[in-house]
Amino acid sequence: MKYAYFDGSSGLSGDMILGALIDLGVDAALFKEKMAGLHLPVEIAVRRVRRGGFGAVKVDVHVKGRGHVERTFADVERVIRRSRFSSSVKDRALAIFKRLFEAEAKVHGRRIKNAHLHEAGADDALVDVVGAAFLLNELGVADVYCSPLNVGSGWVKTSHGRLAVPPPAVAELLKKAPVYSAWVESELVTPTGAAIVSTLAKRFTKLPELLYEKIGCGAGTKEFPEIPNVLRVFCGEARKFDGAKQVYVIEATIDDASPQLLAYFIERAFEEGALDATLSPVVMKNNRLGTKLTLLAAIDRMDRLIEAVFRETTSIGVRYYPVGRRVLEREFESVRVGRERIGIKVASLGGRTVNVQPEYRDLLKASRRSKRPLKEIAHLAVCAYAKKR
Incomplete structure (x- = not known):
């Protein structure tokens, strides 16, 4: 089409x-x-x-x-x-x-x-x-x-x-x-x-x-x-067509919010459509220790994310600016490890596979159910994908 x-x-x-x-x-x-x-x-x-x-x-x-x-x-x-x-x-x-x-x-x-x-x-x-x-x-x-x-x-x-x-x-x-x-x-x-x-x-x-x-x-x-x-x-x-290749960074520096509040907000940011969300330590004015919240967003999600920052954190101001972005082509497949189904993210460059990564949440669920180390489940998932090819 x-x-x-x-x-x-x-x-x-x-x-x-x-x-x-x-x-x-x-x-x-x-x-x-x-x-x-x-x-x-x-x-x-x-x-x-x-x-x-x-x-x-x-x-x-x-x-x-x-x-x-x-x-x-x-x-x-x-x-x-x-x-x-x-x-x-x-x-x-x-x-x-x-x-x-x-x-x-x-x-x-x-x-x-x-x-x-x-x-x-x-x-x-x-x-x-x-x-x-x-x-x-x-x-x-x-x-x-x-x-x-x-x-x-x-x-x-x-x-x-x-x-x-x-x-x-x-x-x-x-x-x-x-x-x-x-x-x-x-x-x-x-x-x-x-x-x-x-x-x-x-x-x-x-x-x-x-x-x-x-x-x-x-x-x-x-x-x-x-x-x-x-x-x-x-x-x-x-x-x-990829209208999201130019995306926006939204930033706020916060020195009066609890770690629990900021950890929860990261989850909320993804729910509101953020492409990425990170927290990093910073030293603010008057030598106060603080946290820099950084969100990556497509333009059509900016308003909702900025509103969420104001509504759910203690920030009273944000900065935003456009940035360029290049991403690899991605496909999603799945494999079975024992009784568990594990999603696999496959990234390619010029038609050639360059990265195979099992989905973390699937690994976590499988590890807890099987009582086996998460790294072992990840290794078995990658091997299962290789055998499918």
Whole structure:
């Protein structure tokens, strides 16, 4: 399976997402043929354009005659359920629309069944959302990731008058997603784009270390002198995406906590998702003996771990900073030593095994049950693994 990483430094919208995904290798004629299956009064044009001097694919959806149509969630669900797309495409599209309607309902103080969509509620939004779900499926993309989003600034004209950027629905959709404003005084993230990415993205992260095979570029409608109005989507094998290669060190120096409290916190840190946790002695100001707590964490676990430090230790401040990390490829197997099953962690470099390590907790359990030395159980486990090979 594949991953797709969305670079939202110029924002994103439904048509930009469609353009970028088509640019990754889906035939435009196939896309238009499949969208015709929605039986909507629309014309779809796909063309190559230039934005800021760079080539990209532009998708335009023109609604015939009646203009923008307000729809409820039941209306949208009916259109999607009656289509001939696969169940996975339908489920993805409905999940996106459900999130979009929930956001609209909340900002307008309505129940979701009574909410309707204005800017994002027309036939073109159905093409954007169902089209994105279809294209991701066609490309074999299982995992979606996204950069922090440049939402723009200024004001945007809507059916509710002029609203500050990001408008209420976009702001609601992007709760807990990292956003910022840079360079352009315009709306850069639309409600449809925000709904798609906030529903599908497994994680928002700055560009990590990637191994990618293709880049798709989708063009927005406007031309900006400051930045190219282009969404880039990086695509590669899902197993080669590791957003945690850049991780964070979280540190606190503590001189007023009992050893029992700190020992317990190490266990809690792992429960909260720490990649590593250590305690080391330090000499603090005024020559006081203290303990340095060091945690290693992926960015999506940082807030929870920092809160845990404050909640469960006596620390009143922490430091954190990014660090690079390289890890060996790992596989997990198991062997039997007597009646006990022992997990084996196998680390490899370039396809060659360089380390074989039995799991400590399994060794401890086996040692206690069999009343044999732990080192003997470990040796037998490694020998059993070698025989399996």
